[in-house]
Amino acid sequence: MSPVDSLSLRCANFLGMVLPLTIITLLMLGHEVWRRVCPLSFLSQIPRALGRQGKHIVDENSWLGRNALYLQFSLLFIGLNLRLLLVNSDRFLLGIFLLFTILLAVTIGFLYDGKTWCNYFCPMAPVQMIYSEPSGLLGSKVHRAPPKMITQSICRTIDKSGQEKSTCVACKLACIDIDAEGAYWEGIKKPDRKLLYYAYAGLVIGFYSYFWLYSGSWSSLSAGVWNETNQFATLLQPGFFIAGRAIAIPKLIAVPLTMTVTSGITYAIGLWAEGQYKRYNRRQRHPLSREQIQSRMFAVTTFLAFNLLFFMGVQPTLGYFPTPVQQLLSWAAIAASSLWVVKSWNRSAARYAREQDANLLQRQLSKLNIDLSQFLEGRSIEQLKPDELYALAKVLPGFSNSYRLQVYQGTLREALEQGSVTPARSLMTCLILLVGRLTIQLLRL
Ligand code: SF4
Structure with missing residues (x-):
């Protein structure tokens, strides 16, 4: 492998490690910490820093206002497909992919006020919601804070006296940046939340399983990247290699097909399990509210998605560390997600x-x-x-x-x-x- 290809693989491997580590940060520290260090959120605020931010605010009753989560989930789906098809082992395409995303974030910042990019367009926002709702393991409790506090990751600035002050322009009702848990309970009954949580688990499974479905071996996953140098040439070649045989479905179709099937399956399982839980609750004479059942289902789904992502996505990339460190990190992930699910289970x-x-x-x-x-x-x-x-x-x-x-x-x-x-x-x-x-x-x- 040439030094250039090696660099390309390291870049993609780095991306494969950084994104899952973001998710660990979300689960532990909550949305409020991630939003403050999120590079895309920061870049989308450049127009504001330049005094050139647009004044337009998305109406919650507009198409975008009502379907933002579906749009963001679709963009996430497209992004994951692009990674598998083109971006994962090509530094040039990876660069274009990242630059295009940054350009989009900055453009939205020029057109709209507040954090419209984060709330209505960012494809990572649904992932942030999943891993940080109702709150991170160490997240703050806004609803128990004194009045007039500048809470969580609310939009803010420093005034002339050096004090922080809110610059909120109300770009989002029930804003996750002001009170993440409040926003969670506000939106929990919406149908887009079920799709988000249940289908997301399938996206994780589909994304990492495709490494095996494509190559017939888990070693591709261990590398975290494809060892391919001409992604375009492989788009129309067989996209599955199972039980020693190539299956004549082009990779271009095989990738979205895998992700659609796995997310469809987990979505169906989620709805079925939720129905069973509701029936059980009825038989017990309704000790739990509908929101609490929903929330518990979401918490279990997040727990499973987190551990799947960690053991399928993060753990194989930890090969650079000595074995005891790898084991320590694995146990830490299990412990943290277990504590998180217990905490979330008891919220209502x-x-x-x-x-x-x-x-x-x-x-x-x-x-x-x-x-x-x-x-x-x-x-x-x-x-x-x-x-x-x-x-x-x-x-x-x-x-x-x-x-x-x-x-x-x-x-x-x-x-x-x-x-x-x-x-x-x-x-x-x-x-x-x-x-x-x-x-x-x-x-x-
Ligand atoms: S704090 Fe205000 S301006 Fe900032 S994202 Fe939330 S609603 Fe929008």
Whole structure:
């Protein structure tokens, strides 16, 4: 192999390693960290840094607004096919592929405001959603943060006094950059989410299995790249080599066919398993909400996709490391994904909402002129769990109607303040829901 070909293979191998490692970062640290270091997100903001960003905002009811996830998933599908067909072992095509993507991101930045590239076009955004929702293992909890905070990866700038301030222009309702978990619960019932999660697992399987289907050996996968130097010439040659025989389906068709079949199968399995889980839930007299069932199904799918990707995609590229390091990394991946799935399994929309309300209630209770120490047994009010907070409010002897009104007004005020960093278009919806929920809670006290 010539030095140039060797360099080409190393580039592609590097890409094969970097993308999966991105996914590990997402699972561990959450969307908020990845968005801040994502090179494409950064490049798409160059027009803003130059003061040349477009002012156009995508209407959520437009075709693009309603179908963004389908579009992004399709672009991801095309990108993976291009990698298998052309890009994986050709440095020139790899360069064109990356430059074209960068150009697209910057162009969108010139045309649209906010992070429109990330929210409506980026093909990696669906992958980010899968591995970072409802939150990363070490992700922050925005819904329990004080008001007026610059949260997660919200668009921001530094003002003249050196302080960070929001530059949010409300380019997306329920924005993942403001509150990733809130955005997750907001969109969990949409049909595009099922396609995203269930079919994505099939994309992972199809992408890495094709190395074996094409060559008849897993050693191609271990190299992480094709040892081909003329990708175009192979497009019309047999695309499968199974049980020692070449199958006369051109590679140009074999690659998308493999990915379509595997993602179709996992999508069907996902829908079937979800139906079974719902039936089981009905037989148990509905202990779980529909969102929670959905969320648990998504969590298990993400866990499987992560481990498939790690052991099929990342592990074979770790050959440069000594065996103990490889084993350590493998066990670390299993441990991290197991902890993540346990954390996600126990989340629900109701729990999220209760924690959010409890956070507001907690701050309002601490402002009341009531001695709480006798009820707290040495703990501070900040250490109470949401259920304990509501229980405390119930037993407070001085918690009269005037206090309730005070709490209600304070909560409303904080919600309005939070609205200053929330997309303006979603403000009223948020407020109506929030105030409604809190009024019910307070009336019950
Ligand atoms: S909604 Fe606001 S914070 Fe979210 S990406 Fe758009 S501009 Fe940035």
